[in-house]
Amino acid sequence: MQLRDGLALACSALLSRPLRSLLTLLGVAIGIAAVALLTSIGEGLRGYVQDNFAQFGSRNVSIRPGMIRTSGLGGLLSSVRPLTVADADALRRLPHVEAVVPIIQGNGDIQFAARSRNTGVLGCGYQMAQAWRFKLALGQFLPAARDGRSPPYVVLGHRLRLELFGEANPLGELVRVGGTRFRVIGVMERKGQLLGFDVDDIAYIPVDWAQSLFNRNGLAKINVVFGTGTHSVLLSESIRRLLIERHGTEDFSLTTQDDMLRSLDRILASLTVAVGALGGISLLVGAVGILTIMTTSVAERTAEIGLLRAIGASPRQVLGLFLAEALLLSLLGGGLGLLLLGLLLGGLHLGLPGLPLSLQPLFLLLALLLAGLIGILAGLAPARRAARMHPVAALRSD
Incomplete structure (x- = not known):
C-alpha cells in the first residue's frame, strides 16, 4: 500500500463520519486555543511588568527602613529606624552615585479656585525626574533645597493639570495641597499607567x-541610581557600610533592580506555566476524544482491516494507517484551534485593548507540534490493536 493510498483511506474514513470527526476536532481546537491564549496572556503580563520596570532604568538600588530577622524561636523580629533626608544627602557623596531620590507617599486634597481633587501626593527629591527618566511638558522640576529648606513648589501630573486647569497654563499659579499653599512650577509629560499606578494623577512636592x-519623621524609601562604572553588588555594599556607620546597626533593607526583576521573572514565569497547565486540561479532553473515536473506528472497521491484511497489507502499514488518521485529526484540530485563537485575540483586542498579550510564532509552532503529539499518543493504542488483528478472524467478524 502506497503512502498516497494510505492518506486517501485516512481522509475518507474521517469524512465518512463528518459530525463525529467535527466534534473531535473541536475538542482539540478548544484545548490548543486555550493553551496558546493563556500562555500569550502570561507572557504579555511578564513583558508588561519588565517594560514598566525598565522605564525606571536598570541601575537602581532601593533602600527601605527596617530589616526582618528570624528569632531563635522561629518568630520574626522587626527592627525599624527611620531613613532620613540626611541619609539621602550622605548617599549622594558615594562614588558612582548619579542620583538619590528620597520618597514619601500619601494622599491629599489638591485645590485650585473652586476645583478640588483628592489624589496621590509624592514627596520626592529634586533628582527624581532625572533618576526615573520622567520628562516635563511645561516648566521645570523641583529645585534643590536652599539653606536646608525647599521652596514650596509643586509639579503636577498631566491628568491632574487637566482636572484643575483644563488647557490653561498653570505655571505660577497657587494651589493648596492638604491645606498648604504651593506654587506650580511644572507639569509632567503624559506617562500613563506604571505597574497599575496612574502617575499622571499625582502632585509632586519636595520631600521635606x-x-x-x-x-x-522618616522616609518611605530611598532610590539610588548609579553609573556604569560599578556593579549593583559593589554599590550595595558601599551603601550598607555607610548606613551602618550612620545608624550603628543594619536596620534597613536593600533591593537592587536586578533582584526585583529576577524575582518578578520567576513569579511570572511560574504563572505562565500554571495558566498553560490549566489550558492543558482542555487538551486532555481532546486527547480522550481522539482515543474514543479511534477505538470506535477500529471496532467498526474490523472487516476492512481483515480485508487489507488479506490483500497484502502488513501489520506496520495498518498501524501507520490508523496513526495517520489520528495525526490528521489532531493536526486539523490544531489548525482550527489557531483559527479560534485568532478570533479570540481579535475580540480581546476590541473589548480589552489594555490587556497585555504576547503571541510569539514559536508558541504557534509548539501548539501544532503538541496537537500532533497528542494525536499520535491517543491513537497509538487503537492502532496497535488494529495491527495485531488476525486477517481471518477479522473477516469473520463482519
Whole structure:
C-alpha cells in the first residue's frame, strides 16, 4: 500500500463520519486555543511588568527602613529606624552615585479656585525626574533645597493639570495641597499607567514639605541610581557600610533592580506555566476524544482491516494507517484551534485593548507540534490493536 493510498483511506474514513470527526476536532481546537491564549496572556503580563520596570532604568538600588530577622524561636523580629533626608544627602557623596531620590507617599486634597481633587501626593527629591527618566511638558522640576529648606513648589501630573486647569497654563499659579499653599512650577509629560499606578494623577512636592504635610519623621524609601562604572553588588555594599556607620546597626533593607526583576521573572514565569497547565486540561479532553473515536473506528472497521491484511497489507502499514488518521485529526484540530485563537485575540483586542498579550510564532509552532503529539499518543493504542488483528478472524467478524 502506497503512502498516497494510505492518506486517501485516512481522509475518507474521517469524512465518512463528518459530525463525529467535527466534534473531535473541536475538542482539540478548544484545548490548543486555550493553551496558546493563556500562555500569550502570561507572557504579555511578564513583558508588561519588565517594560514598566525598565522605564525606571536598570541601575537602581532601593533602600527601605527596617530589616526582618528570624528569632531563635522561629518568630520574626522587626527592627525599624527611620531613613532620613540626611541619609539621602550622605548617599549622594558615594562614588558612582548619579542620583538619590528620597520618597514619601500619601494622599491629599489638591485645590485650585473652586476645583478640588483628592489624589496621590509624592514627596520626592529634586533628582527624581532625572533618576526615573520622567520628562516635563511645561516648566521645570523641583529645585534643590536652599539653606536646608525647599521652596514650596509643586509639579503636577498631566491628568491632574487637566482636572484643575483644563488647557490653561498653570505655571505660577497657587494651589493648596492638604491645606498648604504651593506654587506650580511644572507639569509632567503624559506617562500613563506604571505597574497599575496612574502617575499622571499625582502632585509632586519636595520631600521635606511632605514630611510636614503627612506628619512623618522618616522616609518611605530611598532610590539610588548609579553609573556604569560599578556593579549593583559593589554599590550595595558601599551603601550598607555607610548606613551602618550612620545608624550603628543594619536596620534597613536593600533591593537592587536586578533582584526585583529576577524575582518578578520567576513569579511570572511560574504563572505562565500554571495558566498553560490549566489550558492543558482542555487538551486532555481532546486527547480522550481522539482515543474514543479511534477505538470506535477500529471496532467498526474490523472487516476492512481483515480485508487489507488479506490483500497484502502488513501489520506496520495498518498501524501507520490508523496513526495517520489520528495525526490528521489532531493536526486539523490544531489548525482550527489557531483559527479560534485568532478570533479570540481579535475580540480581546476590541473589548480589552489594555490587556497585555504576547503571541510569539514559536508558541504557534509548539501548539501544532503538541496537537500532533497528542494525536499520535491517543491513537497509538487503537492502532496497535488494529495491527495485531488476525486477517481471518477479522473477516469473520463482519
